[in-house]
Every structure is written in structure tokens, then in C-alpha cells.
Amino acid sequence: MRAVRFSPVTGNPEVAEVPVPARRRDEVVVRVAACGIRGSDLAWFDASPAPRTPVYTPGHGAAGVIAEVGEDVALWAPGDRVVVADGRACRNCPECRKGLSADNCSDLRFMGEHYDGALAEYLVTPATALVAVPGAMPLEHAAVLSGALSTTYGAIDAAGLRPAEAVGVWSSDGIGNHLVRLARICGASPILALDRRPEGRERALEQGADVALDPANNRVASYIGAITKGRGLDVAFDFVGSDSTFDQAHAALGARGRLVMVKTASEGSFGMRTFSEGDEGRTVIAHTGYRVRHLRDLVELAERGRLDVSASIGAILPLTRIAEGLTKVREHEDDPRRLLLRP
Ligand SMILES: [Zn+2]
Structure with a gap:
């Protein structure tokens, strides 16, 4: 698949062909329809952090359509439209060991930081991080809900x-x-x-x-x-x-x-x-940050017309124009609207 890859060594995000990340039994593969980029992404790139993997796929705040579900995923099926919360439970903290949900994890891992993110054709996420997107809501609108x-x-x-x-x-x-x-x-x-x-x-x-x-x-x-x-x-x-x-x-x-x-x-x-x-x-x-239930509430508010999301969307660019997108975000730092990339 095509994905943006960021190397902390070169400090540059580049589009490359990479395999779809491995999926666990309780995870799903989502075909990404739209993923936002914003000021916090720039701060992350500019700081040259040292993530766990030397080269990784950035990006969080995405919506799309489920392409594949793991063996243990009962509530979702391929074709479901979803918006993806950014975190993944660590599976190791006291809360996770007790079997509590990702909302209780005390050491949540971040998408696009601790594991490969959403600036790609496909992302892999725990099924517990998904919120259903109603049929009438554009996936671009849903993507904006996840984030700021x-x-x-x-x-x-x-x-x-x-x-x-x-x-x-x-x-x-x-x-x-x-x-x-x-x-x-x-x-x-x-x-x-x-x-x-x-x-x-x-x-x-x-x-x-x-x-x-x-x-x-x-x-x-x-x-x-x-x-x-x-x-x-x-x-x-x-x-x-x-x-x-x-x-x-x-x-x-x-x-x-x-x-x-x-x-x-x-x-x-x-x-x-x-x-x-x-x-x-x-x-x-x-x-x-936020919890999955916050994202669920916002989908409800947007679906019923309480929250108008259309004004929060700026330009929508293809993934291959990531460099141009980052420049736009950098130059319009004050702009509250979200720039979206479409893989
Ligand atoms: Zn945990």
C-alpha cells in the first residue's frame, strides 16, 4: 500500500510503498478515506522525536471503511463506515491486566507515534477504538471529529x-x-x-x-x-x-x-x-486527549445537526501531496480549519 513514511533521521515525510501492518485477532484493517494534518503534527516532525520504530507512518484523526476484521472481532464487519479514535491500550498496565477497556488504560499508545498511523491507504486499529459513522455523514466530516x-x-x-x-x-x-x-x-x-x-x-x-x-x-x-x-x-x-x-x-x-x-x-x-x-x-x-465515548458523542451531535462540521474542513489533498499539505498547515497556523489528506 501507499503510505507516508517519516524518518526521524532525515526529518522528512515521504510517500512510499509498504506492506499493510500486521493485524491481531482483536484488530481491524480500515481503508482510510481521509486523515487530517494539523499543527501538532508539525511540532512532532520538527522536534525529531525518537519513536519506537526508526521509520514509521504518522497520522491520526481518520475515518474510512473496514476492509478486514480479526478472528475475535464480533461487532464489526467489512464495509462498515467508521471513525477511528487515536489510542491503543498498552496491554501491560494494571488496568489492562485487569481486562479493562482502552478507555481505562493508564499507558495508552498513540497512533502515528507508537504504532503506524493513518496517513496511508490502510490502517490497523483495535476494534474497541472504532465509532460507527451514520450513512448520511461524509467520512471527511467524521475524520474532523477525531482530534481537536x-x-x-x-x-x-x-x-x-x-x-x-x-x-x-x-x-x-x-x-x-x-x-x-x-x-x-x-x-x-x-x-x-x-x-x-x-x-x-x-x-x-x-x-x-x-x-x-x-x-x-x-x-x-x-x-x-x-x-x-x-x-x-x-x-x-x-x-x-x-x-x-x-x-x-x-x-x-x-x-x-x-x-x-x-x-x-x-x-x-x-x-x-x-x-x-x-x-x-x-x-x-x-x-x-480524549476517550472513545467522546468521539461517539460528537458523531451523535453532528448527525443530528447540533454541530456543523463542514466549516471545520479546509483543503482536501491527495496523500501524495503531503509536503504541500504540511506547508499549508505551517503557513496557516492560526486557521482552525483542518486540512485533510485522501489516500
Ligand atoms: Zn494499559
Whole structure:
């Protein structure tokens, strides 16, 4: 099959002919219809990491059609349309040894990083990572759900966001806008976007933020107090991760407020940990990645028209134009739309 292969030695992704990866009894082979590329992929290539295999197939955030199922796979059949969650259980941690699902694994392996990914004609994945795509939904739309949208949705779930709660989103790139859209669907009110860039604030308002503020403005704290009628934020999401955003977001929390620090790069733990801090019952939550159930929820929201995915798709290029695709992503770093490759 044709696949993008990345060598950490040369630092370049190249298209090559390779065998379809070996499949286990509980895994399936998916013919990839579309796979996204985004800023986090560039960060990964540029960092010249040392993955387990010296040359590997990158790519995650993909949808396609099942081509082959393993002997132990009962719930799926060839021809099923699916979107693929990015993780694979390690099979070795205490949770895996207990026989729990991939959602419980404490050492999840990442697609396109620890095992061959989706920038290829075929990918191999555990059957437990699949979510069915309804017949009316284009596979390109489904591919976009797996990635930035599911990570931000996972962050909302981690916060336990409830309707009518006041939300603040600190962001410096497009991903915060996904959160604004999803928080709106979840009933958050009011929604405040904090972004240093004027164009970032403008986009946040287009996506449904009630108010957009410049975090560098020294009156931000009093504005937040006024907008929330003195109660402060119920949930703050920090996508920037600097000391200043943490301090500002934490100080803006009301009683029992939750600050979710969202790490969008796929390094570190896939899970989340919670610890209490301060004397008002405030909570700080570290969040990264998402679970299969988050992807399932997003498919439901998109299928019923709650979430419009079409606006999240940028250009669609053939796999062979990977280099051009990466250049486009590099040049439009602020663009929240996803570029897709079609093998
Ligand atoms: Zn495990």
C-alpha cells in the first residue's frame, strides 16, 4: 500500500510503498478515506522525536471503511463506515491486566507515534477504538471529529460543565474556538473568550462567544467580574499554558470553580488528574486527549445537526501531496480549519 513514511533521521515525510501492518485477532484493517494534518503534527516532525520504530507512518484523526476484521472481532464487519479514535491500550498496565477497556488504560499508545498511523491507504486499529459513522455523514466530516474537536469536548467533560455556567477560554490559536462552539452547544452562559490577537477575538465571537477580551488589558479581572455579575467563572479553560494565563484564569474562578489546563500536543499522559487547591473548593484539572465515548458523542451531535462540521474542513489533498499539505498547515497556523489528506 501507499503510505507516508517519516524518518526521524532525515526529518522528512515521504510517500512510499509498504506492506499493510500486521493485524491481531482483536484488530481491524480500515481503508482510510481521509486523515487530517494539523499543527501538532508539525511540532512532532520538527522536534525529531525518537519513536519506537526508526521509520514509521504518522497520522491520526481518520475515518474510512473496514476492509478486514480479526478472528475475535464480533461487532464489526467489512464495509462498515467508521471513525477511528487515536489510542491503543498498552496491554501491560494494571488496568489492562485487569481486562479493562482502552478507555481505562493508564499507558495508552498513540497512533502515528507508537504504532503506524493513518496517513496511508490502510490502517490497523483495535476494534474497541472504532465509532460507527451514520450513512448520511461524509467520512471527511467524521475524520474532523477525531482530534481537536474531541480533545476540547473531552476537556468540557473533564470539567463537568453544566448549562448556565460561566465559561472563560484562554487561547492563542484556533483550538479554543472549538471549545467556544462546543460550550455553546452544552449550554454554557456567558462564554468569554480571552485572546491576545484581535483576529482571534473576532473568530471567537463568530463561533458563539458572548464577549471577547484581550488578556493583556489590565482591567480584565474587573470585566470578568462585571460580566459574570460578581460570581466569577464556573469553568476556565487554559489552552495557552503559560504562568500568566494560569494565574489570570485561576484568579477569575468563582467559588467551586474549575480550571482545566488543556494540553493539545500528544506528549505525556493521555489521562487526567484532579487536585484541589485554594480555600474555596477550586479545582485544577490537567487534561489531554480524549476517550472513545467522546468521539461517539460528537458523531451523535453532528448527525443530528447540533454541530456543523463542514466549516471545520479546509483543503482536501491527495496523500501524495503531503509536503504541500504540511506547508499549508505551517503557513496557516492560526486557521482552525483542518486540512485533510485522501489516500
Ligand atoms: Zn494499559
